[in-house]
Amino acid sequence: MTNNTTRVALVTGGSGGIGRAVVERLAKDGIAVGVHYAGNKARAEETVAAVTAAGGRAIAVGGDIADESAMSAAFDAVEREFGGIDVVVNTAGIMLLSPIATLNLDDLDRMYRTNVRGAFVVSQQAARRVRGGGAIIHFSTSVTRLQFPTYGGYTAGKAAVEVMTPVLARELRGKDITVNAVAPGPTATPLFLEGKDQATIDHLSQAAPLERLGTPEDIAEAVAFLAGPARWINGQILFANGGLA
Template identity: 60%
Template structure:
């Protein structure tokens, strides 16, 4: 049965840019009010809220480091006070640094583990405590956990932790009618993806998919909107959204 998602309240961490921003706009288009949680770029977060409001939904922007448990708890408090009880939590916040293992900057490794792993657990902990029955939690992994590209070791390892958490959290929330899934995008045309890559690298990676193109943030947002709305019988899964890249 199709779920009417109007009047639902969503939090999108990492919602000011890239895939997260596309997700925030897509959920707003489905009638959900959306809180955009951002790390530092207030201007982009305000622009994302403008897109949410243009879709006819309520939007707010909240600054928080997803790895800071106090800041995340305050963000959830603020959403509940200003918008209402939370139905959907999407954590698209993440960082990526590409280095071969033998050249790995351990400070970069620590940063990725802090944001991508600790941040996932911090957000998931609050979501598990507060989300209403009928709600959905959507985390983010990456198709690189299966594609095994050189230099992606630290990033893929951090997302492997996300994949380990998702089915366990789904079972922990058993009986509450809350779904927990992760989306694992393939190469997607975002600022995060393009950073540090040559055009030759971009073209080569785009050619890995039978679709012969990069994904778009909107491609990924459609998958998230399904999991955050009508996809009630998908639970504890890692959904690979990569155009068939293998």
């Protein structure tokens, strides 16, 4: 176990996409990282191996983020390995798209269980455990402003996360812990690209003034800012979207 002067992060959904980019970016800053996964242990271990090969420190921890016992155990494992937790980044989420009129309510329940209840469970554990000087970082989406059709169920859940964020920031008054959310715009990840034809991807690539899709590394930079130097930013939603909204 390392000593308690080491900064430590837990990144949910840290095995792929934006989550993996966040893990690797925080590790570059010298932060030891717990790489959380829900089902794909092998991919989480690949992420750990990549961090270790680059000279960083990481472990894989599993569990359903909506299950409070599983997440308590995941937090315990990170604390045992590295001596505490300073940063919690909740990138884990699922996105099931459909017009509101035809959205399968089972899909709605699945999204809310992961994206809302899961965010709440992670927030509870983080609020109890993050050390002074630390940061809690939620994930929303820029579509809460863009209002794309078929995103009604997904954005409703992310809007709940946006409302929860400043409330938790205020509840942690006096503990020197910041609570913010990052709201990415269109980002070139498998989650985003799946099911979209090339014309749609090309259109979205040109929508922002910077005329490209975001990358996972772009989003990871925003997280690293909130996790490290941005101590006077608190209770905010940071829209990382190249000026799209």
